[in-house]
Amino acid sequence: MPDLTRRNEQSRRAILDAALGLLGDTGYAKVTIEAIAARAGVGKQTIYRWWPGKGAVILDALVENATAVTLPDSGDLEADLRLVVRATVAEFADPRLSATTRALTAETLADDELAGQVRDRLLRPQLDAVRDRLRAARGAGQIRAGADLDQAVELIFGPIFHRWLLRTGPLTDGYADGLVDHVLAAIRP
Amino acid sequence: MPDLTRRNEQSRRAILDAALGLLGDTGYAKVTIEAIAARAGVGKQTIYRWWPGKGAVILDALVENATAVTLPDSGDLEADLRLVVRATVAEFADPRLSATTRALTAETLADDELAGQVRDRLLRPQLDAVRDRLRAARGAGQIRAGADLDQAVELIFGPIFHRWLLRTGPLTDGYADGLVDHVLAAIRP
């Protein structure tokens, strides 16, 4: 196994940048290990040495660029939720960002190990942030005492994901607000 | 464009059966056009003549085998919903059925045209059946008058999809029931 201390940081960055660049420029189908290597000016082996496959590279690239998610706690649960949900919906609606998610989801479907990594390293922070905000709201009595917070979180993000994958409707602020309304109705005391 | 009347029904069936068989026996990665053709005892061209790609073949195979979905209307909305949701959750939990869904979802991510077909021909009937049941319930005053039924439907299926894709929790009857509770809470008067 390779010695992490000898890893070339320049190559690492070039590979991650190339992966994201290709995703944005040419679409998911054209993103191959060979293309990443070529765009990064790197040998294929240098990719295989440090990552198990294309999906892992993309995941690393996204995790690297992901900004820490922190939900505001203004005291007004509805307003706070509206903020995250609108942001999330906008992200899925953006073709650029959507492309990377699409790519990663595709890899995920054929690779259980990767699926776990994506869940834990990329999505969990986001989901946990929302759950923590809900927990605070529950403490404040704005939510039913017995409400299952994990399920509440999925009640928010599941429909977005569903609508994005199936294109069953628009991904707009209006949609986001409606979703928040429904979810709140489900968990309020 | 090929003349539909001259199509060989035997080959058509053999191809769809081969596609499903391979998905069940060897897993998604091994399902290639070449393998389907070989297993069906058919020339590759016969597949390309009638389908644009692997995804379309799988879709046709699933649509062909799909049983018409009809929701019971026992008058008890909660009981009726519990039934569908439990069934859906069980389907996603079953490794065999899950494999085909996984395969189709992967193709979907790289092919917008196919995505639309999957939505309209495979999922819509299921989603519409649920929506119709909800409409009846709304007529009976069991649901808020102003409730958005489409969003309600997504509120049900979205979380299941999400949990299935991300493996964030078990897909059990208990989960199904909890989900129904939440959704009902969101849309009841």
Place this chain on the structure above:
Amino acid sequence: MPDLTRRNEQSRRAILDAALGLLGDTGYAKVTIEAIAARAGVGKQTIYRWWPGKGAVILDALVENATAVTLPDSGDLEADLRLVVRATVAEFADPRLSATTRALTAETLADDELAGQVRDRLLRPQLDAVRDRLRAARGAGQIRAGADLDQAVELIFGPIFHRWLLRTGPLTDGYADGLVDHVLAAIRP
């Protein structure tokens, strides 16, 4: 076996014309049974019903269009030979005519039966005409009494074929005349 009396003359002509047309227009590589059928506005089966393969079609087309060869007998053997040899050389030098010969030769290399047909139906008349002229010359004492006329004929056409296939030199009147000189030197008394 097909009934010759019911053969459609129009189709037969269309096929032969299409074969020659394709050879002239698109080059040998593009001449396929499918292309011939398409250009002739004919079903593939109509070709396979009457000919064993592409080579046989081309052969028939050439035989049909071939003009009867008759060598003049002016009494002057050298002049008479010069005439045929110049004509033959010119034929091989012409890109259009050369293309069909090339195609036929290629088929010949993979099909012994066809090779015999080409020899007997297409070339023999030409070769025999020259041999007959030589026989007359031998009678007139212009050629050695014991000369092998068949070999003499090959001595004329062999080098032309060789030079044409291998492109070892130009195919001009000058070349033709030089060849005649050499051959005559070989067989004169």
Place this chain on the structure above:
Amino acid sequence: MPDLTRRNEQSRRAILDAALGLLGDTGYAKVTIEAIAARAGVGKQTIYRWWPGKGAVILDALVENATAVTLPDSGDLEADLRLVVRATVAEFADPRLSATTRALTAETLADDELAGQVRDRLLRPQLDAVRDRLRAARGAGQIRAGADLDQAVELIFGPIFHRWLLRTGPLTDGYADGLVDHVLAAIRP
């Protein structure tokens, strides 16, 4: 363009050997790039990387195995020529060797570039050796001073080729000797 220094010599040899082996064992029609690759235990790409097509592979194989041709100069031109011509005729008569020549000739007919290569790399040495011997003979006054040596060479090999392609007669020692007689008669002083 590929880097010649990195070429795998083992693969190269295996490919050439496989090509010749297939030609000998199964006949020309079965010699495909796929078959060569399979028999050589090599990826198809490795063939396409280094050769433009089947013909070029066969040519290389033949050139590699060709023994340097050197004509003896015993002082007796007739005896020396008889030797080469008999050997050449025997080569064309041998079904094994004939098969490769047939294959190469067929490729040649559809590929001008290859035709030039065959001429220059495979046949020229043979032809030049004979021409050199003739030149020596001319120096010794055994041949007409003004004789065109190139044409003389074609006068020898052309008829052999012609007879081989058209199967107009047997390829025996007797034929070879008769041919030498005629050619010598044509160029003697």
Place this chain on the structure above:
DNA sequence: TAATAAGCGAGACGGTACGTCGGGTCTTTGG
């Protein structure tokens, strides 16, 4: 003058090979 048989255009069919692409591994050469 029907009926019946063949040829016909069309093109789907099971195949084989094509030439290309990308996967993941291995090797060479140079910091």
Place this chain on the structure above:
DNA sequence: CCAAAGACCCGACGTACCGTCTCGCTTATTA
């Protein structure tokens, strides 16, 4: 000993033709 470069074996891609096989339709005998 990492990294670039890229050759290697492999497997699948989508395409082109092969030669065979139905399909209806037309066209000529034969009853």
